Amino acid sequence: MTGPVAPTAAFEVPAAGSDFWRRFRRSRNACLGGALVVLVAAVALGAPWLAPRGYEDTDLLAVWAEPSSAHLLGGDALGRDVLSRLIVGARSSLLVAACVLALTLTVGTLAGMVAGYFGGWVDTVLMRGADILFAFPELILAILVAAMLGPGTGTVVVALAIVWWPGIARLTRALTLALRTELFVDAAVVSATRPFRILLRHVLPNIVPPLVVRASIGVGFIVMAEATLSFLGIGVQEPLPTWGGMIRDGLVALRTEPYLALSASAALGVTIIGFNLLGDGLRDLLDPRVRDR
């Protein structure tokens, strides 16, 4: 953010300075959420070293094994180590979420800025498209896309990105519209700056904070949606472990071997709560309307 951003009274750009961190540390929810997210992210990143066994390694003696020193959380139907799959599952979950987020933010922000800045038929076409996608229930639209593309990791990413970009685009468009009347944008136009340069150097830096808030709130939902699709069997496919798929497999054997379903459910729940707490906390910190209350 080194562009020539003129100071503006209407839009406060919270500097990532000491003030932000001081308030972040004071917010109990943001801290707890942040800690949980960091923990899950660390597990995901360190998965190859943390997992005691390979997530694909089968062990006939460990089929539906009780927890023991060899398999801390027992084994699954194929004798694979549940703890290792749980750890690698964090990777699948966060990787899909990161891809979806990158895709939605790119497409949504671009579409929103272009629609808001240029207006006219571009605006109409983009926003009508967004409206129509918006009118579907989220999961049903995702299932429709999944049915079209066939189950798989790529499908999940594309399906969830299709579901989520309209929301980002709407937000970006509204923010861009508000900025268009600002003096520093006029100044840039007058000095013959090309439109896309204006969007990237002058508009984008000013809409980052609300986008960060929106994205951080969205991650929890994306993780939840990925798990749901994987639970239904149309998400990330075997042998890659996912928490949603592990819960499905585990529920079958809940009566005798509850560890698989319960541990995967707990991991999923903790991750989503972590993201939601962090998102809510960030919103409280960065959104002036909520903050001043």
Place this chain on the structure above:
Amino acid sequence: MPVLLTAVVLTFVANQFVPGDPIMTLLSDKSGDAALEARLRAEYGLDRPLWRQFLSYLGGIVRGDFGLSFRFASTPVIDVIAPGLLVTPLLAGGALLVAVPLGVALGTFAALRRNSLADTLVVLGLVAGTSIPNFALAAFLVYLLSVRLGWLPVAGWGALSQAVLPILLLAIPPTAYIARLARTYMLEALQQDYIRTARAKGLRRRLVVYRHALRNTLVPLLTTIGIILGGLLSGTFVVETLFNIPGLGRMAIQAIFARDYPVTMAIVLLFTFFYSGINLVVDLLYGVIDPRIRLAAPRAGRA
């Protein structure tokens, strides 16, 4: 309307994109039989140009005809999904009946005891309820209620006791959602001038809460009924798969794996129609229920 049309076009296009030739799959070992193949193609209308196929697809949908199933040869899709047509609304309706009163009650309860321990506990529970997917909660609930305590059957469909757990699980996310909103709206309503007026003229606190504040809490809640129903419809996919309930949601998922796309598309279409219809009704009802909107509209028009 554009939503419905888009849904129809999307599902039609989706059918074209689907990998594999459904007729070849149907024929399987008889794939050498050219006469049979031609007859099947004609029966499914796949020998006609695309635009004719689209028009007849569109025309069929208007008449409630979703074409023929790819999995069950020569069987209309509507006959395949007919058994589930009652099951899913029963589940969703049951969940709605649980979620709305419970959510409003919890939200009001928490709002009236703002910042107390009870309020904090309720809010924490609500955050968990909206955060944790219901199939993850299911693992804990089924383990506790069915496996450990043996109160309720683990899965299946037919008996009343088998409906309790699915409806309960389906109701958790909307209950938490409604309660969070109800709490916020109730807190807002309690700060309004008319509440102070009502208290000042000597009305009892309970009467003020139920007669004045609650009523104004319900109006904004009504606008969210569309979102809630959308969530419930999505939830039926999960809960039906989870408990092996022969409803539309499980059929749609099974159809994806069986490559029986007309069935999946028909169910997606049905859900979308229903969802858009509800949202339309809500928009219309909104003006009827809240006089401020009805009165504000013409004034805004004149200005």
